[in-house]
Amino acid sequence: MTDRVRVLLADDEHLIRGALAALLALEDDLTVVAEAASGPEALAMAAAHRPDVAVLDLQMPGLDGLEVAAELRHRLPDCRVMIVTGHGRPGYLKRALEVGVRGFLPKTVSASDLAGIIRTVRAGGRYVDPELAAEAISAGDSPLTPRETDVLELAADGSSIAEIADRASLSQGTVRNYLSSAAGKLGAENRHAAVRIAREHGWL
Amino acid sequence: MTDRVRVLLADDEHLIRGALAALLALEDDLTVVAEAASGPEALAMAAAHRPDVAVLDLQMPGLDGLEVAAELRHRLPDCRVMIVTGHGRPGYLKRALEVGVRGFLPKTVSASDLAGIIRTVRAGGRYVDPELAAEAISAGDSPLTPRETDVLELAADGSSIAEIADRASLSQGTVRNYLSSAAGKLGAENRHAAVRIAREHGWL
DNA sequence: GGCCGCCGATGACATTTGTCACCGCCGACC
DNA sequence: GGTCGGCGGTGACAAATGTCATCGGCGGCC
Structure with missing residues (x-):
C-alpha cells in the first residue's frame, strides 16, 4: 500500500x-x-x-x-x-x-x-x-444449449436458413430445429424476435 | 471574444x-x-x-x-x-x-x-x-419512402406481419408490399436483413 | 389535361419458415 | 446396464412470408 x-x-x-x-x-x-x-x-x-x-x-x-x-x-x-x-x-x-x-x-x-x-x-x-x-x-442463466446459441448468433444478422446452415455446416432442417427450439425457450414468435430477446438478456 | x-x-x-x-x-x-x-x-x-x-x-x-x-x-x-x-x-x-x-x-x-x-x-x-x-x-440519402420507413421501423423488433399491420393500421398485404419494396431497394433478402441494413446506414 | 409517384388494398402464387415426430449416435450420470 | 440430454439429421405438414400484377385515389408537376 x-x-x-x-x-x-x-x-x-x-x-x-x-x-x-x-x-x-x-x-x-x-x-x-x-x-x-x-x-x-x-x-x-x-x-x-x-x-x-x-x-x-x-x-x-x-x-x-x-x-x-x-x-x-x-x-x-x-x-x-x-x-x-x-x-x-x-x-x-x-x-x-x-x-x-x-x-x-x-x-x-x-x-x-x-x-x-x-x-x-x-x-x-x-x-x-x-x-x-x-x-x-433477474435475467438468470441462458436456457439455451451451446449449439442453439451458436446457431442463433448466426441468425442475428437476418440471414436466411440456407445461409445459416451453410455457415454452420449443418443441414437446413437441423438449423430450423435449433432455431425453433430456441424461439420456444425464449417465448419468441420467430427467430428474429428470439435474437432480440437473447440480446436483451445478454445471452447472445 | x-x-x-x-x-x-x-x-x-x-x-x-x-x-x-x-x-x-x-x-x-x-x-x-x-x-x-x-x-x-x-x-x-x-x-x-x-x-x-x-x-x-x-x-x-x-x-x-x-x-x-x-x-x-x-x-x-x-x-x-x-x-x-x-x-x-x-x-x-x-x-x-x-x-x-x-x-x-x-x-x-x-x-x-x-x-x-x-x-x-x-x-x-x-x-x-x-x-x-x-x-x-457514401451512404447518401435513404431510398425509402416515408411510409416504407415507418413500416420497416415497426418491423425492427422482429414482429410478425400481423402485428405490424395491426400497429400501423394497415392490411397485411399492404405491409408485405411495403416490406418487400423496402427489402428490394436495400438489396436485402428479407425484412430482417433490410432492418439491419437501414440501421447501418442510419436510415431507420 | 396528362403523367407520375406515393399510398392503400386485393388476390394469387411460390418460397421460406416454423413445427412436430421420429431416427441414430454419443457421453455423462446413476 | 439403463436413462437422459445434447447433437445432427430426415420427412411431412401448416403457417408465414415474399413476390407480382393490378386496382383506385390522391397530389404535385409540366
Whole structure:
C-alpha cells in the first residue's frame, strides 16, 4: 500500500480515455502507467508496463474487454482487471466474473467512485454495480444449449436458413430445429424476435 | 471574444461528463456552466444558464441529442450546438445538420481537439469529423419512402406481419408490399436483413 | 389535361419458415 | 446396464412470408 497503484486504461474513445487519465492523475495514490485504444494494444501495454489494475472498456476494436480480461488472467495473473461499460447488458457480467474480472461498473459512476473502486480492487476486493448485478440475477442463466446459441448468433444478422446452415455446416432442417427450439425457450414468435430477446438478456 | 465561452455539457455517463468537465476547466477561456444527464435536463439547464455552446451526447435518456438540438434551436437560437457520439452511424449526421447542429464529432477525438472545436463553433464556424462526413456522403440519402420507413421501423423488433399491420393500421398485404419494396431497394433478402441494413446506414 | 409517384388494398402464387415426430449416435450420470 | 440430454439429421405438414400484377385515389408537376 505504500506504493502508488499502477493503472492501465483501455478505451477506444480518446476523449474519454484522456479525460479519465487526467482525473485519475489527480488522485495522489494512483498512477496511469499506460493507455490503450484497442484490445491487442491493451495486451501489449499490459505486458510492457505490468500494471496493478487494468481498467478495460467493454467495447473495443480487435478484442473486447472480456477477451482481454481472459488473456490477462493467464499472462499477468497478478494484474487485477476491471470492466467499465457504457450501456451494459447484464449477460456480460456473468461472463466477466467467469474470467476473473474483479470490478464491473457502468460509466454512470462518478470519477471519485471509480478511484475508490480501483483502490478496492487493488486491495483484493471486488465491486459489482448493484443495478447491473440485480439485472443479471433477474435475467438468470441462458436456457439455451451451446449449439442453439451458436446457431442463433448466426441468425442475428437476418440471414436466411440456407445461409445459416451453410455457415454452420449443418443441414437446413437441423438449423430450423435449433432455431425453433430456441424461439420456444425464449417465448419468441420467430427467430428474429428470439435474437432480440437473447440480446436483451445478454445471452447472445 | 473577451468573455469566456460558457459551455453546457450533456451526457448520461457521469464518468465521462465529469472527466470532460474537468478537462475543459483546464482551458482558461472555457467555463462549464452546467451539466445534464438526460435530454430534458439538458433543456432545463440550457434555459437556466443560457450557454454559448451546448455539447450534447447523441444517446441520452428521455430525449436524444438530436431532439434536444432541435428544441434548443427554437428556444435558444443564439446557443450553438455540438453533438458528440460514441460509435456514430452516419445517418444521424445529416439529420443533425438539418436541425442546425454546428459540430459533429466522435468520441475518438482528443480533449485538446474538443476544446479547439468548441472555440471554432463558438466563433460561428462549423466542424464535422472527416471520417463521419465521408461515411455520410457514401451512404447518401435513404431510398425509402416515408411510409416504407415507418413500416420497416415497426418491423425492427422482429414482429410478425400481423402485428405490424395491426400497429400501423394497415392490411397485411399492404405491409408485405411495403416490406418487400423496402427489402428490394436495400438489396436485402428479407425484412430482417433490410432492418439491419437501414440501421447501418442510419436510415431507420 | 396528362403523367407520375406515393399510398392503400386485393388476390394469387411460390418460397421460406416454423413445427412436430421420429431416427441414430454419443457421453455423462446413476 | 439403463436413462437422459445434447447433437445432427430426415420427412411431412401448416403457417408465414415474399413476390407480382393490378386496382383506385390522391397530389404535385409540366
